[in-house]
Amino acid sequence: MLNETALNIAFPHIMLEYSISAGTVQWLTTIYVLVSGIVFLISAFLIQRFSTRKLFLSSMVFLIIGTIVSGVSTNFPVLFAGRVIQAVGTGILVPLVFNSVLVLIPREKMGLVMGIVSLVVLSAPMFAPVLMGFLMGVMDWHWFFLMVLVFFVATTILGLSLLKNITETSHPKLDILSVILAAIGFTGIIMGFSGLGDYGLSLNVTIPMIIGVLSIIIFAMRQLSLEHPLLNLHVFKYPFFTIGIIINVFNVMVVFAVVILLPMYLQNALGSTSFIASLVMLPGSILNCFLPILSGHIYDKHGSRIVISSGLALMCISTIFLAHLSLSTTLISVLIINCALFIGSALLMSPNQTNTLGNLDPQDYASGSAIMTALQQIGGAIGSSLFVSFMTFGQQNYLQNIVNPSSTQEISGLISGVNFSFTIGAMLLGVVFVLSLFLKHGAKST
Incomplete structure (x- = not known):
């Protein structure tokens, strides 16, 4: 999951190196989440058709090949191709993780364990730009892929040694x-x-x-x-599932917007280095790593609505503050706002996933998991594309009446675009917050 967003912090450098626009470079993240999301859609079929070990090995082969291609890339098309290959591996692996939790873990412990899974699956994309920023302080961004490759090879060896098959296979038709x-x-x-x-x-x-x-x-x-x-869409007849999916998608959309737009603002508007931008993003990423375990525990004790609604409220307030960034905004202010937003996201994500999937009937686990993970990825892709488009629209609107804008005016235009994008994000989160008030923990009513 580190691969998903690691390049975000390097986007300004890649744009210069390959002479491409912000709209083009964001496709390095968008194509990753899009392809993996499409593979997620067929994960229910894959889990029924192939053994756990075969799916694990296949995913790691795709990830290793894609990482090598990305690491040796010297132009945008080759890097783009490497991202596509990596995404196929991610698309196979992530639903396998969620399905394994649903199969193996008793319901009374599922909130805590899903929190641990969320720590890995959801926190890595938040932490990846920070790690990339640190690496870019001393070396070229290509070296990130070499570091990840070492972990992939080690994980493959370890998985083949210890992993056991946990599901019965059949021969469903695709x-x-x-x-x-x-x-x-x-x-x-x-x-x-x-x-x-x-x-x-x-x-x-x-x-x-x-x-x-x-x-x-x-x-x-x-x-x-x-x-x-391919997917049992009848699970949408349950209000808790439908609302949970909507919450999950919009949360991921906003989070992806933040991890793309904030580094652009910090580097291109405030003039920070990629290393400094990484330091600003780091505390929020750390909080996002560990809070899912706590929120999962709160869910087990007190139910879904209080923790999910609180997380959404905190995200909405934080995004409102992000919609008022300026040239005079201090780095510490950005850091605090970013921390608050990620605290909100971490509070709601694990309980929402547990409440959405854990209350389904066992025969619907595979479809429910596939729908959630696929739409989560698609939400990330839409968030990346949509909010960058909002930023571009706001920037162009600011500069439309200025002939030959100066560098200061270009920067002001960028900030205006970022603010417009986050304003839309705050409005969307407000709507989703209202929806969360209708959640009923464990109620499988139609």
Whole structure:
């Protein structure tokens, strides 16, 4: 999961090195979460069809090859290809982790254990830009992939030595048309959001968006009509599942926006080095590492609503503060606001996942886990694309009446764009906070 967002802190350097725009460079993160999200959609089939050990080994092979390709890349297309290969490995591995927890862990302990899983799966993308920033203080960003490669090889050896098969395999059929529809749908939607800032509501945006939405509608209708669907969408009849998925998606969208936009603001507006930007992001990442365990314990004792709603409220307030950044904002202020936002995210994520998945019937675990992890990744991809587009739109709106803007005006435009993007994020979190008030712990009502 370190791979998912590690390059975010290096985006300004990659933009200069490969002469690409912010809208192009963000695809290094967007394609990662998009491809892994599409693979997540077929994870229910993979878990039923192949053994735990085979899936683990396959995921590690993809991750190792993709990491090597990314590490030796000398241009954007090769780096992009490496990210795609890595994403396939992530797409196989993450749902396998969640399904293993659901199979092995008693329900009364699931909140705590899911918190530990969240520590790994959710905190790594937050910590990765910080780690990359530290490394870039002494070496080129390519070396990050060598470090990760060492861990992948060691993990593969360890996993093959200790990992056991925990599920029974069968021979389900994979509906290829459903996979194609989902891939077209999510790709179209994300392409539309990606172009929103540069093109507005032009054909470059509306055509991919319409194709994407129509494909997702057809995909959903097909799942509801098939005898053996790719995903059992009937789980959405449970209010706790539907609300939980919405909360999860919007939380991830905002978090991905923060880990992309804040480093840009710190480096391009405040003039910080990548190392200093990493130090500013570090405390929030550390808090995000350990709080899921505490929030999982609170969930086991007191239920879902209080901890999830509190986390969303804290995130919303923090994002409002991020919407008022300026050239005079101090680094310590950014650090504190970032910490508050990640505390809120850490408080809600593990309890929300546990409440959303843990209350499903056992036969729905695989589909529920696939839906949550896939939409979590797609939410991250949409968040990356949409909020960068919001930033671009706000920046262009600020500069539209300025002929030959100076460097100071360019910086002010960037800050205006960042503020506009976070304003939208705060509004979305406010809506999701209201939704969270309708959660009922363990209530499987329709």
